Amino acid sequence: MIRVGIVGGTGYTGVELLRLLARHPEVQIASITSRGDAGTDVAQMFPNLRGRLRLRFEDPAKANLKSCDIVFFATPNGVAMEQAPALLDAGVRIIDLAADYRIRDVADWSRWYGMQHASPDWVDRAVYGLPEMNRAAIRNARLVANPGCYPTAVQLGFMPLLERGLVDLDHLVADAKSGVSGAGRKAEVATLFAEASDNFKAYAVPGHRHLPEIRQGLSAMAGRPVGLTFVPHLTPMIRGIHATLYARIRAEADFQAVFAERYRDEPFVDVLPAGSHPDTRSVRAANTCRLAVHRPQDGEILVVLAVIDNLVKGAAGQAVQNLNIMFGLPETVGLQQIAVLP
Ligand SMILES: NC(=O)C1=CN([C@@H]2O[C@H](COP(=O)(O)OP(=O)(O)OC[C@H]3O[C@@H](n4cnc5c(N)ncnc54)[C@H](OP(=O)(O)O)[C@@H]3O)[C@@H](O)[C@H]2O)C=CC1
Numbered sequence: 001m002i003r004v005g006i007v008g009g010t011g012y013t014g015v016e017l018l019r020l021l022a023r024h025p026e027v028q029i030a031s032i033t034s035r036g037d038a039g040t041d042v043a044q045m046f047p048n049l050r051g052r053l054r055l056r057f058e059d060p061a062k063a064n065l066k067s068c069d070i071v072f073f074a075t076p077n078g079v080a081m082e083q084a085p086a087l088l089d090a091g092v093r094i095i096d097l098a099a100d101y102r103i104r105d106v107a108d109w110s111r112w113y114g115m116q117h118a119s120p121d122w123v124d125r126a127v128y129g130l131p132e133m134n135r136a137a138i139r140n141a142r143l144v145a146n147p148g149c150y151p152t153a154v155q156l157g158f159m160p161l162l163e164r165g166l167v168d169l170d171h172l173v174a175d176a177k178s179g180v181s182g183a184g185r186k187a188e189v190a191t192l193f194a195e196a197s198d199n200f201k202a203y204a205v206p207g208h209r210h211l212p213e214i215r216q217g218l219s220a221m222a223g224r225p226v227g228l229t230f231v232p233h234l235t236p237m238i239r240g241i242h243a244t245l246y247a248r249i250r251a252e253a254d255f256q257a258v259f260a261e262r263y264r265d266e267p268f269v270d271v272l273p274a275g276s277h278p279d280t281r282s283v284r285a286a287n288t289c290r291l292a293v294h295r296p297q298d299g300e301i302l303v304v305l306a307v308i309d310n311l312v313k314g315a316a317g318q319a320v321q322n323l324n325i326m327f328g329l330p331e332t333v334g335l336q337q338i339a340v341l342p
Pocket residue numbers: 007008009010011012013014033034035036037060073074075076077079097098099147148149181182183184185186310311314315
């Protein structure tokens with residue numbers, strides 16, 4: 001059994017990791033931490049786990065994380081960069097669900113995240129954990145930077161077009177909407193029920209911290225820097241991301257066939273039949289990205305629709321997919337959940 005530790009077990013991505021890993025046949029959860037709730041029974045905090053897990057939260061300062069084969073950091077930005085290096089030096093492999101190791105340009109990361117990087121040497125050695133793009137490198141990675149939720153949906157949606165150079169690379173547009181769990185479990189006015197329900201708004205239009213991450217990924221796919229406008233929105237859903245992507249056609253192709261071919265062997269990307277409109281609820285609680293490609297009015301703009309569950313393919317599910325790849329397991333182990341409808 002693979003011994004797993006989770007730092008930051010009381011947040012939304014933490015409990016999502018627990019939901020997935022509790023039924024993973026090759027994994028034993030050895031340790032899960034909380035600073036504020038050390039000693040509390042995990043199933044007391046998260047009743048969905050009653051009868052499935054016998055585990056207590058441990059103080060991160062006292063937890064024996066070095067005895068683990070792999071540790072997930074489900075913590076705010078800036079925690080893994082401080083704590084991961086000692087574990088890496090002890091031979092523990094790491095998957096960071098936060099952004100500490102996602103951006104290769106450390107100065108750029110510091111500008112967007114507003115802090116100095118505590119372990120810049122590890123940034124070069126980290127592998128960006130988008131399996132559909134980086135599967136081979138993830139296999140041997142010691143440190144995986146799990147992608148952000150918006151970046152997962154936007155990169156999977158644009159990838160087939162950019163890899164083949166089919167669209168104008170200078171004027172890509174990503175208009176994305178997220179459910180409220182994307183903001184985490186911490187108390188915040190913007191995510192109060194009375195603020196976020198029955199409401200809809202854009203935010204961070206001048207620049208969201210996922211912009212450099214998405215641009216970095218899209219530029220790697222295209223083989224040169226891309227121009228991107230990215231506008232996130234908060235919707236009154238609990239889970240889900242819906243990204244509507246726009247690109248001007250540069251070379252003619254059967255775009256439906258391009259998407260179907262690119263993702264034919266991908267277990268977690270579902271290209272819908274031509275004319276489809278994917279629902280966020282069709283991926284709720286599942287590690288799936290559903291895509292549809294449209295060419296409205298046979299015009300010169302392609303529209304790609306991409307939906308994921310921000311907590312699953314956008315975070316914990318993708319992290320478990322990466323664990324499976326890193327340990328040579330079939331990629332779908334523990335990740336076969338069907339989305340919950342209605
Ligand atoms: N929510 C989402 O959809 C997505 C989130 N992410 C990223 O994943 C990470 C976790 O997100 P999420 O679960 O939503 O966040 P939450 O705010 O819900 O949870 C954060 C967790 O981190 C712990 N924590 C906070 N500070 C520290 C610290 N200094 N040392 C150790 N533990 C700490 C908290 O526990 P305690 O205070 O008890 O110690 C808590 O369990 C974030 O970086 C987020 O950006 C990525 C993709 C999607």
